[in-house]
Amino acid sequence: MILICGIPSEAPVRLVIEAAMAQGARHAVFSQREAHFYDLHLAVDEAGVSGRLYMRHAEWRLEEFSGVYARLMDFRDLPEHQPHTPGALNQDERHKSALMHSALDEWLEMAPCPVLNRSSAMASNGSKPYQAQLIARAGFRTPETLITNRPEAARAFLAVHGRVIFKSISSIRSVVKELDQVRLAELERIRFLPTQFQAFVPGTNIRVHVVGAELFATQIDTQAVDYRYAGQDGLAVTMTPIELPPSIADRCRHLSRLLNLPLCGIDLKRTPDDQYVCFEVNPSPGYSYYQERTGQDIAGAIVRYLMK
Amino acid sequence: MKPILILAHPGDRLARRVGGWLQSWGGPDCVKLIGVEQIALAPDWRHYQTRQGVTTHIRLADGAILDDRFGAVFNRLQQVELPHFAGAAAADRAYALAEMQALLLSWLHSLPCPVINRASPQGLGGARRTHAQWLHLAHAGGLPVQAYHFSTNPRRFSPPTQVNSPLLSFRSPASTSLGGISQLEPITPLQIGADPTFFVEAVGAERRRVLVAGERVVGAVEGMDVDGCRRLARLAGCALLEIEWARRMAGEDGAWVVCGANSFPVGEDGGFVAAIGDLLVAEAAPSPGPLVSTGGEERGVREKGAGGL
Numbered sequence: 001m002i003l004i005c006g007i008p009s010e011a012p013v014r015l016v017i018e019a020a021m022a023q024g025a026r027h028a029v030f031s032q033r034e035a036h037f038y039d040l041h042l043a044v045d046e047a048g049v050s051g052r053l054y055m056r057h058a059e060w061r062l063e064e065f066s067g068v069y070a071r072l073m074d075f076r077d078l079p080e081h082q083p084h085t086p087g088a089l090n091q092d093e094r095h096k097s098a099l100m101h102s103a104l105d106e107w108l109e110m111a112p113c114p115v116l117n118r119s120s121a122m123a124s125n126g127s128k129p130y131q132a133q134l135i136a137r138a139g140f141r142t143p144e145t146l147i148t149n150r151p152e153a154a155r156a157f158l159a160v161h162g163r164v165i166f167k168s169i170s171s172i173r174s175v176v177k178e179l180d181q182v183r184l185a186e187l188e189r190i191r192f193l194p195t196q197f198q199a200f201v202p203g204t205n206i207r208v209h210v211v212g213a214e215l216f217a218t219q220i221d222t223q224a225v226d227y228r229y230a231g232q233d234g235l236a237v238t239m240t241p242i243e244l245p246p247s248i249a250d251r252c253r254h255l256s257r258l259l260n261l262p263l264c265g266i267d268l269k270r271t272p273d274d275q276y277v278c279f280e281v282n283p284s285p286g287y288s289y290y291q292e293r294t295g296q297d298i299a300g301a302i303v304r305y306l307m308k
Numbered sequence: 309m310k311p312i313l314i315l316a317h318p319g320d321r322l323a324r325r326v327g328g329w330l331q332s333w334g335g336p337d338c339v340k341l342i343g344v345e346q347i348a349l350a351p352d353w354r355h356y357q358t359r360q361g362v363t364t365h366i367r368l369a370d371g372a373i374l375d376d377r378f379g380a381v382f383n384r385l386q387q388v389e390l391p392h393f394a395g396a397a398a399a400d401r402a403y404a405l406a407e408m409q410a411l412l413l414s415w416l417h418s419l420p421c422p423v424i425n426r427a428s429p430q431g432l433g434g435a436r437r438t439h440a441q442w443l444h445l446a447h448a449g450g451l452p453v454q455a456y457h458f459s460t461n462p463r464r465f466s467p468p469t470q471v472n473s474p475l476l477s478f479r480s481p482a483s484t485s486l487g488g489i490s491q492l493e494p495i496t497p498l499q500i501g502a503d504p505t506f507f508v509e510a511v512g513a514e515r516r517r518v519l520v521a522g523e524r525v526v527g528a529v530e531g532m533d534v535d536g537c538r539r540l541a542r543l544a545g546c547a548l549l550e551i552e553w554a555r556r557m558a559g560e561d562g563a564w565v566v567c568g569a570n571s572f573p574v575g576e577d578g579g580f581v582a583a584i585g586d587l588l589v590a591e592a593a594p595s596p597g598p599l600v601s602t603g604g605e606e607r608g609v610r611e612k613g614a615g616g617l
Contacts, residue, residue, distance in 0.1 A: 041465030044443045045455035045509075052465055092503070096460060099480060099504045102438075103458055109437075110444045123429030127410035130417050130429065132357055145357040147411055153354050169414075170406035192392065193404050194353045194411055 001064050002306045003053075005030040005104065006071040011288035015299035016069050025303050028053075028060060030104065032072060033080055036089055036097040042107050049110045062107060067114040067306025069263075071284055075101040114262060114306060116211075121260040122283035126171050128196065131259075131280060138255035140268075140278035144199040151187040154179070154197055163200035176226040201279075203271040208244065209287050210256040210264050211301035212308075217244045218290045239293040248276050255281065263302060309334070310379030310421070312588050314341045322576050322584075323384045329585040340378075342368070348388050348408050355415055362418035379592025381423040382584070383416060385432040386572065422591040424547045425571055434546055434571035439488050442569040446551075449539035454554065454567040455509035463502045473557065475507040488568065511554035511567060517575045520549040521583040522590070527575075531564045546571045547591075548584065 002020055006013035008031050020027040030038070030053075039054040042062075051062040075081060075097060080089045089097060108115050124131045132142045146157045147169060158164045164179040177183065179197065205220040205227055222237040224230035230237045244252070248268075255278070256264050265285030269277045287298040312330055316323035323341065330339040352367035366374040393404045409432065416427035425434035437445065443453045457467035457475065467475055477500055478492035492506055518527040520541040525534045532553060541549040550573035555562040573580065 039459070039461040039464045041457065041459045041467070042440065043455070043457045043467065044440045044447065044453065045457075046447070046452065048447055049444055054461075054464060095480075096504055099458075100460055103460070106438050106440055109441055120430055120435070126406070126429050127413040129355065129357055129362075129414035130410065133362060133414065133417055136357075141359065142357065144359070145355075147353065147355040147414075149351070149353045168403075168407060170403075170410040172403050172406045191351075193390075193407055194355070 001060065001066060002027040002303065003030060003060075003065045003068045004028070005032070005068065007032055007073065010071070011292070012286055012299075013069075013071050015288050015291060016302050019297070019299035019303045023300065023303050023307070025307050028055060028058070028065075030055060032075060032101070033078060035075070035100040035104075036080075036093040038100055040100060040103050040107075042103050044110070049107070049112075051107060062111065065111070065113055067116070067308070068108060068111065069116050069302055069306060070108055070118075072101070072105070114308070116263040116302060116306065117261050117283050124259055124261075125281065125283045128167070128169055128171070128174075128280055134258055135255060135278045135281065138258050138278075139251050140255065141275060142278055143201050145196065146198075147194050147196045149190050149192070149194040151190060154187055154190065154195070155184075157197055157199075158184075161199035164197050165200050166195055166197050169194070169196045175229065201269050201271060201277050203269040203277070206242070206244075206268040206270055206276075207290055208252045208266040208268060209285060209290065209296070209298050210252055210262070210266065211298060212262050212305040213253060214301040214305070215244065215249050215252060216287075216290070216294075216296040216298050216301070217242045217249075218294055218296065239290060241294045241296055251276075259283070262305065309338065309589070309592050310377055311337060312339045312380050312382060312592050313374070313378040314339060314382040314384065315344065315347065316341060316382075316384035317344050317386065320384050322574060322581070323382065325576055325581045326382060326584050326588070329581050330588065333585060333589065342374075344385050345389055345391070346370075347374075347385075347412065348390055349392070353411070355411060355418075362414075364415050364418065366415075376420060378419075378421055380421050380588050381416070381419060382588055383423050383425055383427060383433060384572070385412060385416075385427070388412065388432075422547075424588065424591065426545065426547075428545075431571075434548075435544065436571070437544075437569075439568060443566065445543050446536075446540050446566040446569065449536050449543050451533055451536040451540060452556075452563060452565045454511055454556075454565045455507075457507040458504070459507070460504045461502045462500050462505050467507045474510045476510050478506040478508070479503060480506065508567075509565075510557050511565065512557055512562065514555055515567075516553045516564075517577070517580075518551045518553060519573055519575060519577075519580045519583055520546070520551065521580075521587040522547055524583050524587070526579045526583045527577065529564075540566075540569065544569070544571060547587065548573055550575055550580075 004016050042051040053060050136142050165176050166179050167176045168174050207218045209216040219240045219242045220227050222230045224233055224235040227237050252266050261283050265282035267279040291298045314323050314327050327339050327341045346368050350366050350368050354365040356363045388405055388408045390404050393401045413427050428435040430436050440456050443456050447453050459465045477495050479495050481493050520537050525537045528534050550570040552568040553564045554567045556565050
């Protein structure tokens with residue numbers, strides 16, 4: 001029995017539900033927006049961890065679940081949690097939904113079954129330079145990086161590398177922008193808060209989705225600096241499934257294990273001299289964007305992994 | 309021996325006491341205490357990640373430079389504060405705090421010297437866990453634990469009735485955090501209804517805090533599993549771990565059970581302070597290999613990072 005947690009209409013969650021149905025995999029869906037209707041019992045005692053989950057007139061022992069796919073958004077951002085909006089929960093319902101989410105997350109951290117992914121492992125993405133150090137440990141090259149609040153240091157970095165991008169250090173507001181003449185004129189602002197600069201790495205974007213031992217590599221061709229936002233700049237994106245060199249594929253699996261993220265989206269660039277540079281690892285990848293454009297059966301792999 | 313760096317919040321009395329102990333032991337030059345705001349507001353931050361590794365240059369407002377001269381770090385950082393963003397919009401303030409937190413984590417992780425406790429994505433001062441997660445880890449380490457139950461609706465799911473080990477009931481007033489029982493409000497059995505309720509095994513009033521400092525266990529008494537305490541610290545990836553014990557009220561002649569743990573010790577007992585001081589001195593002294601193995605993917609406290617400070 002697989003437990004699928006999230007917003008069932010959201011594409012990555014929907015595709016896992018559809019894949020489970022296609023594979024005939026028994027599954028239950030924890031819909032975040034209905035959490036205040038559900039019930040959970042969680043116990044830690046001399047027998048270890050145990051519990052029960054009640055959803056939509058059905059009940060399961062937590063030990064029944066062979067694996068969990070969890071793509072949970074912050075419950076505080078759910079429409080039902082916004083007071084004074086149509087369909088808003090009352091205070092008691094919000095309280096119950098909040099505790100339900102906290103207890104579910106707590107159980108996922110302790111559950112003996114595979115979980116895609118645990119929030120403790122996903123937290124490595126909260127600091128990109130921290131994660132970059134782990135990426136380097138896995139054997140990948142990472143972009144040359146400077147985090148500073150000294151404008152002169154940023155200018156010197158630009159002088160060395162010629163072309164530089166900047167992006168957030170944390171996972172908030174994670175948009176990549178180029179340090180162009182307009183931004184250079186505003187550089188004094190970094191004195192208030194250190195900012196992350198990276199040498200621009202030329203080459204072809206590749207997104208690798210790792211699901212356990214299965215790998216799905218997608219080449220992305222675009223002129224945009226950040227292909228995720230190419231549409232906003234009116235630029236086209238094409239995606240093509242590719243095979244990675246075995247050594248790079250092994251490195252991706254190793255990185256996935258190192259980060260304790262059996263499901264992850266690894267952002268690579270293949271440089272003109274055929275080197276692979278790793279930018280970051282997305283711990284809760286919106287893989288549907290790639291699956292729907294390439295036909296790669298990533299959702300199917302997720303279900304297979306959780307059924308093992 | 310290289311000096312020891314203590315990174316702490318202004319009100320951290322344990323950090324100050326450890327600083328005092330180190331000064332008594334090795335003189336004023338053997339320890340430097342730096343506040344979180346001094347680091348966060350440093351006018352010169354340069355954190356480089358290159359193919360050669362990670363290097364960081366920090367110049368504080370008083371001109372002091374943090375370089376690679378430290379032999380060990382006593383890391384007591386928790387929540388970053390950025391007073392110059394106090395008047396900013398809430399979203400901007402949250403962004404600035406997340407950015408600084410992310411930078412500090414990367415910096416602490418990159419330090420070439422032992423950092424006690426190691427910073428973690430779950431907390432700068434070490435991985436934070438909920439009450440249930442600590443009990444689960446203690447159980448995994450072979451320690452007896454105080455029974456814990458949480459039910460969103462005791463009318464549907466009530467914990468088993470334990471005649472020999474009565475359960476106390478609590479509710480969470482407003483907080484969504486499951487961090488600790490101390491944050492909860494006790495309620496009587498008559499108040500238990502269909503609302504979310506926590507249940508914990510009733511234990512005796514006598515409590516004991518035990519500190520694991522490397523391989524040393526301080527404060528344990530007869531009946532406590534000292535090796536189990538070390539195992540729990542290793543499982544948690546902590547060189548320093550405070551474990552709270554209480555006596556079971558019935559069933560096993562008042563046996564000691566674990567009823568909580570904290571990777572951010574707060575006990576100021578003289579024995580704790582000395583044990584932490586000893587550990588820091590031992591870690592700061594040159595040594596050929598790991599002193600404390602934390603297992604799995606976690607690095608031992610002596611293991612070096614990717615670059616220099």
